[in-house]
Amino acid sequence: MATPYNHKAIEQKWRKHWEEHPVNVNDGKKPKYYCLDMFPYPSGSGLHVGHWRGYVISDVWSRYKLLNGYYIVHPMGWDAFGLPAENYAIKMGTHPRISTEENIKNIKRQINEIAAIYDWDMEVNTTDPNFYKWTQWIFVKMFKKGLAYEKQMPINWCPSCKTGLANEEVVNGKCERCGADVTKKNLRQWMLKITAYADRLLEDLNKLDWPEKVKKMQAEWIGKSHGAEVDFKVDGSGETITVYTTRPDTLHGATFMVLAPEHELAAGLATEETKDAVEDYIYQASLKSSVDRMQDKEKTGVFTGSYAINPINGAKVPIWLSDYVLADYGTGAIMCVPAHDDRDFEFAKKFDIPIIQVIAKDGKEIENMEEAYTDASGIMINSGDWNGRESAELKEEAPEIIEKMGVGKKTTNYKLRDWVFSRQRYWGEPIPIVHCPDCGAVPVPEEELPLELPEVERYEPTGTGESPLADIEEWVNCKCPVCGKPAKRETNTMPQWAGSSWYFLRYIDNKNDKELVSREKADQYLPVDMYIGGVEHAVLHLLYSRFYTKFLYDIGVVDFDEPFHKLFNQGMITGKNGIKMSKSKGNVVSPDDLVRDYGCDSLRMYELFVGPPELDAEWDERGIDGVYRFLTKFYKLVMDQKDAQVKADKELLKEHHKLIYDITTRLDNFSLNTVVSGFMEHTNKLTAMAKKNGVDKETLETAVVLLAPFAPHIAEELWEALGHEDSVFAQTWPVYDEEAMKEDEIEIAVQINGKARGKITIGAEEAKDSVLAKAKEALADKISGNIVKEIYVPGRIVNIVMK
RNA sequence: GCCGCAGUGGCGGAACUGGCAGACGCGCAGGACUUAAAAUCCUGUUCGAGUUAAAUCGAGUACCGGUUCGAUUCCGGUCUGCGGCACCA
Numbered sequence: 001m002a003t004p005y006n007h008k009a010i011e012q013k014w015r016k017h018w019e020e021h022p023v024n025v026n027d028g029k030k031p032k033y034y035c036l037d038m039f040p041y042p043s044g045s046g047l048h049v050g051h052w053r054g055y056v057i058s059d060v061w062s063r064y065k066l067l068n069g070y071y072i073v074h075p076m077g078w079d080a081f082g083l084p085a086e087n088y089a090i091k092m093g094t095h096p097r098i099s100t101e102e103n104i105k106n107i108k109r110q111i112n113e114i115a116a117i118y119d120w121d122m123e124v125n126t127t128d129p130n131f132y133k134w135t136q137w138i139f140v141k142m143f144k145k146g147l148a149y150e151k152q153m154p155i156n157w158c159p160s161c162k163t164g165l166a167n168e169e170v171v172n173g174k175c176e177r178c179g180a181d182v183t184k185k186n187l188r189q190w191m192l193k194i195t196a197y198a199d200r201l202l203e204d205l206n207k208l209d210w211p212e213k214v215k216k217m218q219a220e221w222i223g224k225s226h227g228a229e230v231d232f233k234v235d236g237s238g239e240t241i242t243v244y245t246t247r248p249d250t251l252h253g254a255t256f257m258v259l260a261p262e263h264e265l266a267a268g269l270a271t272e273e274t275k276d277a278v279e280d281y282i283y284q285a286s287l288k289s290s291v292d293r294m295q296d297k298e299k300t301g302v303f304t305g306s307y308a309i310n311p312i313n314g315a316k317v318p319i320w321l322s323d324y325v326l327a328d329y330g331t332g333a334i335m336c337v338p339a340h341d342d343r344d345f346e347f348a349k350k351f352d353i354p355i356i357q358v359i360a361k362d363g364k365e366i367e368n369m370e371e372a373y374t375d376a377s378g379i380m381i382n383s384g385d386w387n388g389r390e391s392a393e394l395k396e397e398a399p400e401i402i403e404k405m406g407v408g409k410k411t412t413n414y415k416l417r418d419w420v421f422s423r424q425r426y427w428g429e430p431i432p433i434v435h436c437p438d439c440g441a442v443p444v445p446e447e448e449l450p451l452e453l454p455e456v457e458r459y460e461p462t463g464t465g466e467s468p469l470a471d472i473e474e475w476v477n478c479k480c481p482v483c484g485k486p487a488k489r490e491t492n493t494m495p496q497w498a499g500s501s502w503y504f505l506r507y508i509d510n511k512n513d514k515e516l517v518s519r520e521k522a523d524q525y526l527p528v529d530m531y532i533g534g535v536e537h538a539v540l541h542l543l544y545s546r547f548y549t550k551f552l553y554d555i556g557v558v559d560f561d562e563p564f565h566k567l568f569n570q571g572m573i574t575g576k577n578g579i580k581m582s583k584s585k586g587n588v589v590s591p592d593d594l595v596r597d598y599g600c601d602s603l604r605m606y607e608l609f610v611g612p613p614e615l616d617a618e619w620d621e622r623g624i625d626g627v628y629r630f631l632t633k634f635y636k637l638v639m640d641q642k643d644a645q646v647k648a649d650k651e652l653l654k655e656h657h658k659l660i661y662d663i664t665t666r667l668d669n670f671s672l673n674t675v676v677s678g679f680m681e682h683t684n685k686l687t688a689m690a691k692k693n694g695v696d697k698e699t700l701e702t703a704v705v706l707l708a709p710f711a712p713h714i715a716e717e718l719w720e721a722l723g724h725e726d727s728v729f730a731q732t733w734p735v736y737d738e739e740a741m742k743e744d745e746i747e748i749a750v751q752i753n754g755k756a757r758g759k760i761t762i763g764a765e766e767a768k769d770s771v772l773a774k775a776k777e778a779l780a781d782k783i784s785g786n787i788v789k790e791i792y793v794p795g796r797i798v799n800i801v802m803k
Numbered sequence: 804g805c806c807g808c809a810g811u812g813g814c815g816g817a818a819c820u821g822g823c824a825g826a827c828g829c830g831c832a833g834g835a836c837u838u839a840a841a842a843u844c845c846u847g848u849u850c851g852a853g854u855u856a857a858a859u860c861g862a863g864u865a866c867c868g869g870u871u872c873g874a875u876u877c878c879g880g881u882c883u884g885c886g887g888c889a890c891c892a
Contacts, residue, residue, distance in 0.1 A: 004842095103862070172889090217887065220806090226892075245892060258892090299890090329891045336892085342804090345889055415891055538887085578885085611815065615808095616885085622817065626828040632843090665819085674817070679826035683829090688842070749823040754873040756823045791872055797822045801872045 005635040005688050007599030011713045015115065023729035024062075024117045026071045031217075032152055032525050033070035035062040035503055036540070036564070038533025039124075041079040041496075042103035044088045045583040047110040049619055050573030052591045053607040057570055057672065058532040059116035060608070063709035064667060066117070073525050075122035075507035076111060078104050082130075082233055082496025083161055083177050084640055087428035089535030090460060096427045100127060102665065105676055113595050114604070115712055121365040126429075126499030131506060135498050135621045138548065140443040140557055145435070147193045148421070150441060155420050157185035162461035163423045164189060166495065168221075168540045190422040190492060193546050196580060198222050198414045200273040200561070201546055210567040213612075217538045223415025228399035230335060230408035232257060232308035235316055236431040239265060241308060244413060248398035249376065250389045251312045252383035252500035253333040253358035255348065258301065258320045259499070261285035262327035271305030278302055278321065292591035299324055299347045310335075312406035313384055324348065338372065347763040357385045359391045402451055414528045421495060422657045426459035426468045428493030436480035436487040445481050453493075464659070467491040500541050501548040502561060515557075522558045531564040542567070566669065569615040578618060589619050601711035608672040608710070630680050634707070637687050638700050646694035653740045655685060656699040660736035663706045679707065697722065702734045750775045751799040757782055768792045775800065 026032075040051065049776045062072045080100045088103075089096035094477045104125070111118070123130050142148040156165040160180035164187055169176040179733045194201075202222045205215045234241060243257065259266050261282045270278035281302040301322035308319050317335075324343055325334055330506035338348035339357040343701040348355055356710045357365050366373065376395050386394060399410035422431060432444035444451050454475045459468050469491040470476060480487040502516075507527040509517040519524075527549075553561040574580055575587030581649050583586065605626040611617040648656065662678040686695055688704070701722055708715035708728045719728035743764055748771075750758045760774050772790050776783060777796040789801040 213887080216807075220888065222889065223888095227892085243892085273825065317888055324892095325892065334892045343892075348889095413891075483880050535886085609815085617815080620815070620829085623829050629843095630828085643855075669819095673815090674827085677817075680827055747823095751823080751873070754822095754871095759823075789872055793822060793824095797873085800821080 003639075005632045005714070007601065007631075007713075011115070011600055012718045013335065014713045014716045017716075022068055022117075023727050024072045024074070024119070029605050030069060032073055032592060033062070033065040033067065033530075034073040034076075034525060034528045036528045036532070037076065038531070038537065039077045039500070039503060040107060040624065041081050041082065041084050041643040042100050042107055042462060043084060044092070044099065044103055045588055046106050046590060047605065048573070048581050048588045049591050049594070049603075050581055050682060052603070053610075053613070054532055054534070054570045055114050055116055056112065056604045057568070057613050058530070059114060060358045060604075060672065060709045061502060062117055063533070063712065063729065064733070065529075066729055067705065067709065069732065072117060073122075073508060074117050074119060075118075075124075076118045076120070076126035077122075077507065078126065079102065079496065079500050079503070080125055081510060082498055083163070083423075083425065083427075083496075084496075085160070085426060086459070087178075089427070090309045096459070101289075106328075110591065112402075112598060113591065115135075122510055124503055124506050124510050126503060127427075129450040131510075132429045132499065134450060134506065135429050135494065135502070136444070136449050137446060137516060138497075139429075139494070140432055140446060140449070142192060142551065143441075143443050145551075145555070147551065149191055149193065150188060150193050152188045153379065154184040155186070155189055159463075161425075162189035162463040163425050164420050166420045166497075167417050169495075177592070185465060187422050187424075188474070190433075190490075192418045192419040192421045192547075194544075195414060195416055197547050197550055198224065198416050201416075203545065204546070204550075204562055207562055209286050209565060210566070211535075214535065214538045214542065215567065216569060218543055219540045221416060221499050221543065223413075225413050226399075227332060227411060227413065228408050229411045231311060231401055232317075232335065233311070233320070234265075234269070234380065235307040235309055237306075239268075241265060241319070241333050242331045242408070243333045243335045243344060244411065245335055247337065247376065247395060248402060248408075249380070249386075250340045251310070251398065251402075252336070252386065253337040253339050253356045254310050254317060254704070255338060255356055256313075256318045256320055256336045256344075257308050258322045258334055258336055259304075260325040260327035261321050261333040262321055263321075263369050264334045266304070266321055266385050268304040269304035273306035274457040278304055281321055288323065289626065298345070299350055301351060302348060311402075311405070315317075318353070320347075320351070328417065329415070331429075335770070336741060338368065340372055340374055342372045342374060345369075356382055360745070370451075372378065373680045412500050420496075423495050424465055424467045425461050425493055426453075426456065426496065426781045427497055429453070430469065431490045431492050431494060433490040434478060434480055435490060436485060437442055438485060439480055439482045441490075441585045442482050442487075444479055446482075451489075465583045469493070479775075491719055496729060497541060497544045501544040502552070502791040504545075505549075505552070505558065516552075517557070519559075526558060527560045527562065528564045530566045530568065532568045532570060535569040536611060540561060540699075546627055568614070570613050571611070573610070573617055573619050574618060578616070579621045581619075586779055589621065593619065594624065598624055598628050599713070602631055605631070605710050609676040611673055612738040613672050621747050626680075627676070630676075630683060631711060633687060634679070634683050635714060635797060637690060637695070638704065639721060641690050641700055642697065642722050644690075644694040646699075647694070648696040648698060650700055651695055652689065653745070655682070655689065656696075656702060657736040657740040658682070659699070659703060660743060661707065664733070664736065667709075675710070679710070681754045699784075703726060705731045705734055724745045746795060748795065749797055750779055752779065752782060753801055754799060757781050768794075771798060 035058055037055055066072050085100050086096045089099040092099055112539045139148055156170050158165055158175040158180055160178045166406040170182050173182055175182055198713040202224055225246050228248040229242050231242050232241045253625045266282060303322045304317045304319045307316045310317055338344040338355040356371060358380060360381050362376055363371045376392050378391050379389055380389045381747050403410055430451050430453055434442045435440055440603050454472055456468055456472055462468060476489050478487055479488055505517045512518055549563040550560050550561045563767060584630055606627040608625055659682045663675055666675045666678055689695055704715050704718045705728060715728050746764055747759050747761050750760055758779050760778050762771050771792050786803045787800060787803055791799040
């Protein structure tokens with residue numbers, strides 16, 4: 001009788017062994033495979049079983065690649081700057097550096113419990129000056145290329161986090177981090193010109209092996225649209241108002257025009273009579289938060305008293321102001337075609353403005369229009385020269401026609417805005433800029449980087465729009481790097497995304513103090529082959545990283561312009577009733593107890609077994625018993641049979657190759673939950689076979705190698721028990737033989753009129769006639785009346801159709 | 804409002820290109836071992852009818868309809884849940 005499965009002893013033994021004899025070694029000959037996890041921020045609550053799942057998935061995949069002959073680049077690090085870390089420190093009444101260090105220690109311990117093959121020599125921490133030196137260096141490079149610039153403008157402001165936010169960080173009008181309503185604040189900001197990369201960010205999505213959902217989200221976020229700018233002269237003044245439209249085909253139907261209240265000409269268009277109303281409207285609009293403005297479904301507006309001339313037909317159209325027009329998209333002014341746009345229609349109805357239909361619907365002009373006809377299909381009417389033309393065609397051609405007429409031009413617009421890059425918070429990379437009264441904004445010389453974050457007594461956000469760094473006079477006051485005159489340092493810091501936008505490049509050369517990454521190493525180990533993490537970063541981190549990578553490609557740091565070849569989004573593990581795990585909800589499940597009670601191998605397999613890896617799953621730990629029982633069974637099977645001296649017969653050989661086939665194909669499809677059930681099924685089968693005639697050693701060895709990526713400790717233990725001195729991870733992934741899997745005889749179902757009525761056993765290659773004869777014989781008592789049709793799908797099914 | 808994803812036993816889920824729906828696991832029920840319990844092993848487990856037990860029959864993959872010899876799978880419509888976008892002209 002063999003000793004029972006003792007997970008504690010086995011896991012301890014091999015953990016120690018692997019520390020001394022790593023299994024993933026770079027011999028310089030093997031091809032590389034870079035498998036990356038989204039690195040965690042060192043939260044105070046530690047890892048929960050949801051984080052674990054992601055890391056288990058990436059480790060299983062890494063070990064699978066390892067067994068396929070790759071050297072695995074599989075690093076881990078800490079996204080330790082930023083709001084979450086700082087907010088946590090404020091709550092705990094400690095310094096973020098201290099709490100961050102403590103949290104990292106705890107999380108690192110937890111991560112080591114996963115027994116993943118992370119290479120800790122590659123570890124990075126975004127708050128390490130040797131790391132953020134390069135975060136600052138990238139900023140300086142961007143500044144020198146004109147991609148980082150200062151601007152005074154109303155930006156998204158989180159009153160709770162007391163800092164400005166990027167557009168991407170505002171979700172449904174709320175702060176992505178804390179959920180507070182976002183307001184506007186007029187601040188001097190550092191901006192990154194991500195819009196300069198809009199086209200490439202959009203086009204290159206085609207190159208990526210990413211979930212369609214994420215690609216679509218990015219494409220929509222970039223929001224490219226084609227159209228035209230059209231110039232409308234203001235009647236009786238020299239002014240011109242340019243509008244942007246995607247529907248220039250409807251130009252004849254423009255019966256009014258609307259400007260955003262923030263438009264620079266807005267106030268000036270008022271006449272004596274309208275002056276008070278216009279000024280009041282502009283003032284009221286300025287008080288509204290973006291949330292209010294978004295949620296006000298009822299349209300408001302004010303007539304300026306001025307008119308514009310429609311350049312296509314000379315019609316005089318009233319100019320209105322309304323806050324449904326956005327100041328920062330297009331030109332901040334639109335032409336309004338109420339007949340063919342829902343919003344314009346609503347506005348025209350409310351303020352009693354004429355509606356002129358210019359595209360026939362079903363060949364007709366609509367009487368008593370009740371809603372806008374927004375399809376760009378139909379024949380043009382009421383459109384002068386354009387009458388009779390097809391609107392869809394005209395939509396494409398109109399921009400050029402307008403351009404030829406000299407009243408506008410063809411143009412393209414994006415929803416993507418430049419990236420608000422400065423934060424009025426302490427815990428971030430200082431922006432390496434000096435403000436000189438004579439020279440203006442001057443970058444800190446590259447050789448002086450890193451510009452270290454100074455110690456402060458009070459690091460809490462001020463809420464004034466100034467960073468806490470502004471209070472440190474000895475730090476703020478400095479000399480201009482260009483002229484040497486007294487100057488002041490920039491006191492804003494960078495957002496959390498700054499470090500995470502490029503950290504994956506640094507892992508492979510994390511000790512290099514001359515370069516961000518050596519070109520030689522970059523060429524050898526980059527880019528990332530597989531990136532695994534949650535979907536919540538679809539338009540934040542993943543978009544920013546692509547932008548950074550393209551920039552670094554442009555300045556020759558790396559030779560690729562997309563960072564992550566393949567992306568996998570694992571589903572979230574939630575608490576009961578699908579509620580997100582969080583400390584405040586008190587439903588966080590820590591992996592620690594489960595590892596202690598069931599072992600790492602069990603938890604690893606259970607994390608996969610809970611459901612398809614890409615879907616969310618409610619955590620219910622009762623099921624872990626099943627996985628533990630499976631490992632116990634598997635252990636017993638191998639230990640009982642290892643010295644049985646059984647020779648593989650045909651049945652065993654068949655089972656052997658089916659096992660390889662099932663596990664490999666399911667793994668290749670990333671169907672990790674069914675890999676686990678596949679192991680259970682085959683182990684049950686092998687256990688039954690063991691009771692009869694025993695199981696051959698080769699089959700046991702194969703099973704152990706296949707199990708290794710999932711349950712590495714037990715696999716290594718059993719590999720040793722099978723008499724091997726090398727590691728199970730030094731083996732190669734088994735290959736199945738289709739011939740060996742073939743069945744001689746198969747059982748198939750026989751249906752009558754599509755309903756299963758019996759079964760017959762046939763030869764694998766048996767001819768149709770013979771099979772049908774057998775089927776009819778087997779179901780003779782159920783066949784009556786006329787047989788209309790007999791169907792045989794080879795090797796699958798017989799269906800007899802009767803009247 | 805628009806777009807996307809999903810809906811299968813008591814529960815998590817499986818079913819490859821249309822071919823025996825419910826694999827595997829949890830839970831539950833019964834049994835074996837035990838003085839007893841735990842652990843382990845065996846048997847059963849979609850619902851309903853039927854029977855000592857079976858055989859057998861009927862219904863069944865959110866709902867309604869269609870295509871097909873045959874539909875969880877394909878098509879059309881409806882409902883529900885989740886996610887994304889949301890005055891972007």
